[in-house]
Amino acid sequence: MNTPGHPGPHPPRDLDHTVLKSLLGAWALAACSAEETAAVEAHLTDCAPCADEALRLRDAVGLLHAEDSLDLDPGLRTRVLENCLGRRPARVPLPDWAAPYDAETARLDALLRDMAEEEWRTPVRLRWFDGMRQATRETTVAGVVGHLLVVDGLVATGLGLPDPLPPDPLPLDHEAGPHDRTEFYWALDGSHHHAAAREPWRAQSHAMIRDVSFLVADNGDADAGTAVSERLIPYGGHSLPLRDAFLDRAFECWMHAEDIAEAVDYPYEPPVPAHLGRLVDLAARLLPDALAARRRAGLAAPPRALGATGAPGRTLHLEIEGGGGGDWYLPLDSPGARASPEQTVAHIVLDGLEFCQLAAGHVPPLEAAAGQDGDREEIRDVLFAVASLSRL
Amino acid sequence: MASDTPPRWDRKMQQRLVHGEAAALGELYDRFASLVHSLAHRVLDDDEAADRATQDVFSYIWEHPHAYDPREGPLRSWIAALTQRTATDRLRRRHLDDGPTTPEQAERLEEQVQAAATAARADYIVTSMPAPLRAALELAYHQRRDYRQTADSLGVTEDEARRRLRLGLQLLSSAMTQPALAPPGRESRP
Numbered sequence: 001m002n003t004p005g006h007p008g009p010h011p012p013r014d015l016d017h018t019v020l021k022s023l024l025g026a027w028a029l030a031a032c033s034a035e036e037t038a039a040v041e042a043h044l045t046d047c048a049p050c051a052d053e054a055l056r057l058r059d060a061v062g063l064l065h066a067e068d069s070l071d072l073d074p075g076l077r078t079r080v081l082e083n084c085l086g087r088r089p090a091r092v093p094l095p096d097w098a099a100p101y102d103a104e105t106a107r108l109d110a111l112l113r114d115m116a117e118e119e120w121r122t123p124v125r126l127r128w129f130d131g132m133r134q135a136t137r138e139t140t141v142a143g144v145v146g147h148l149l150v151v152d153g154l155v156a157t158g159l160g161l162p163d164p165l166p167p168d169p170l171p172l173d174h175e176a177g178p179h180d181r182t183e184f185y186w187a188l189d190g191s192h193h194h195a196a197a198r199e200p201w202r203a204q205s206h207a208m209i210r211d212v213s214f215l216v217a218d219n220g221d222a223d224a225g226t227a228v229s230e231r232l233i234p235y236g237g238h239s240l241p242l243r244d245a246f247l248d249r250a251f252e253c254w255m256h257a258e259d260i261a262e263a264v265d266y267p268y269e270p271p272v273p274a275h276l277g278r279l280v281d282l283a284a285r286l287l288p289d290a291l292a293a294r295r296r297a298g299l300a301a302p303p304r305a306l307g308a309t310g311a312p313g314r315t316l317h318l319e320i321e322g323g324g325g326g327d328w329y330l331p332l333d334s335p336g337a338r339a340s341p342e343q344t345v346a347h348i349v350l351d352g353l354e355f356c357q358l359a360a361g362h363v364p365p366l367e368a369a370a371g372q373d374g375d376r377e378e379i380r381d382v383l384f385a386v387a388s389l390s391r392l
Numbered sequence: 393m394a395s396d397t398p399p400r401w402d403r404k405m406q407q408r409l410v411h412g413e414a415a416a417l418g419e420l421y422d423r424f425a426s427l428v429h430s431l432a433h434r435v436l437d438d439d440e441a442a443d444r445a446t447q448d449v450f451s452y453i454w455e456h457p458h459a460y461d462p463r464e465g466p467l468r469s470w471i472a473a474l475t476q477r478t479a480t481d482r483l484r485r486r487h488l489d490d491g492p493t494t495p496e497q498a499e500r501l502e503e504q505v506q507a508a509a510t511a512a513r514a515d516y517i518v519t520s521m522p523a524p525l526r527a528a529l530e531l532a533y534h535q536r537r538d539y540r541q542t543a544d545s546l547g548v549t550e551d552e553a554r555r556r557l558r559l560g561l562q563l564l565s566s567a568m569t570q571p572a573l574a575p576p577g578r579e580s581r582p
Contacts, residue, residue, distance in 0.1 A: 025558025060565035063514035091412030
């Protein structure tokens with residue numbers, strides 16, 4: 001705030017024409033001390049050139065205005081692009097499974113665009129569920145964007161784009177996953193803890209969207225296109241098909257955008273229902289493997305029955321309410337078993353957003369607001385498995 | 393951040409739009425939507441109308457990717473001019489829809505159109521002026537810092553802060569005296 005009457009370190013006394021002229025901009029903006037203001041105004045009564053300029057600069061201030069359209073409606077982007085593509089279809093369209101990543105990165109970018117430099121250093125506490133309990137890690141807004149940059153980098157390199165991590169010296173093996181890559185990046189130096197973090201992240205996400213569009217478009221027929229989307233992206237310890245990797249990155253982008261928005265006290269909306277549904281679907285599809293991994297690690301009860309692959313087995317009915325919701329029937333005993341509604345032994349009902357918060361590790365599994373019916377132990381193991389989908 | 397994109401970026405973007413890349417359309421929107429929307433809003437003073445003008449501008453560019461000629465100047469200036477034309481046309485049409493006008497009303501509309509065009513030019517000048525000047529104005533005007541605090545925040549001398557504020561306002565005041573932004577190519581009216 002201006003501090004009228006603040007004398008400043010150099011109280012103005014007997015200011016000459018040159019100094020007074022240099023103050024005209026600050027004067028027009030009401031950004032000088034009371035003494036300076038008085039000195040300028042006294043000068044204007046007997047210096048015509050300065051009086052002329054003062055008038056012009058005051059009028060110019062009138063042309064400045066509160067930045068009224070900083071918060072462009074994120075839905076406008078979707079509407080504008082859809083309208084354009086309806087009038088002239090793209091020759092190189094976006095794969096539909098890359099649309100959530102496109103939309104979420106654009107939303108986060110719009111949030112970052114108008115952030116003041118000091119807001120980039122706002123502390124952010126990242127939370128996830130490490131399999132046993134909630135884990136946390138302190139960073140800054142810029143640190144979160146750096147985290148997105150280097151984990152997106154796994155997908156970028158899978159598309160043939162350069163790795164955002166410097167190649168040398170890289171004490172990481174090729175299998176380094178999201179956590180190790182992030183810690184390595186954060187340890188590089190402090191210089192990425194400011195607004196400069198935005199540009200490389202945005203350039204990379206735009207390049208990923210461009211390249212994946214060409215990759216799918218250039219592979220012609222639907223069969224080849226499917227093969228491209230199934231190409232495996234190493235994720236450190238495991239891998240994901242390209243299409244799921246893009247959905248995973250969209251999910252992470254949304255969740256971390258929320259972390260950032262919360263830290264700097266901005267409102268932030270969930271993804272549109274069509275995209276939310278795809279993100280929920282990804283988490284639901286990953287769930288049987290996550291559950292099996294917990295059983296193998298002794299973190300969940302062993303399977304009750306080891307059916308043959310493809311045979312119908314005990315089934316979880318996951319019912320997601322709200323936009324993007326639906327019903328998922330998932331095998332409980334083995335990821336290879338066939339789920340069937342008739343064999344449902346446990347039924348969980350969750351709001352879509354609550355399910356995503358649980359899958360992000362933001363909600364302790366036993367505190368998730370879930371409607372439950374059926375085998376209590378299975379339900380407990382499933383809720384823990386959902387939370388264990390999360391990571392740094 | 394808001395200065396003109398490099399000529400190479402502009403040329404490449406045009407080629408990608410010609411090629412029909414949906415990803416390029418998204419990038420174009422990400423780069424220019426806030427410029428387009430704020431200029432349109434300045435002219436039309438209405439959110440929904442500014443949304444529609446934004447839609448008009450982007451669909452025009454997407455459907456006529458050859459309308460922009462990179463040799464004639466930066467894409468950003470071209471889009472700003474296109475937006476101003478589009479929004480001003482909408483403003484005129486809005487008044488025509490209100491029925492027949494008296495010469496006085498017509499004169500008032502022209503004044504309004506001119507004032508809106510000046511305001512839109514001012515917006516464009518602010519968003520494309522050198523970043524150090526813009527940052528100084530941002531601190532002094534939007535964040536209400538005095539010039540000493542502005543100097544402090546920017547890590548420059550007080551003399552330099554005074555110079556930037558004055559120069560920034562001088563640039564801005566040219567919006568009131570200069571003619572309209574160079575019009576886009578003759579066929580570029582959506």
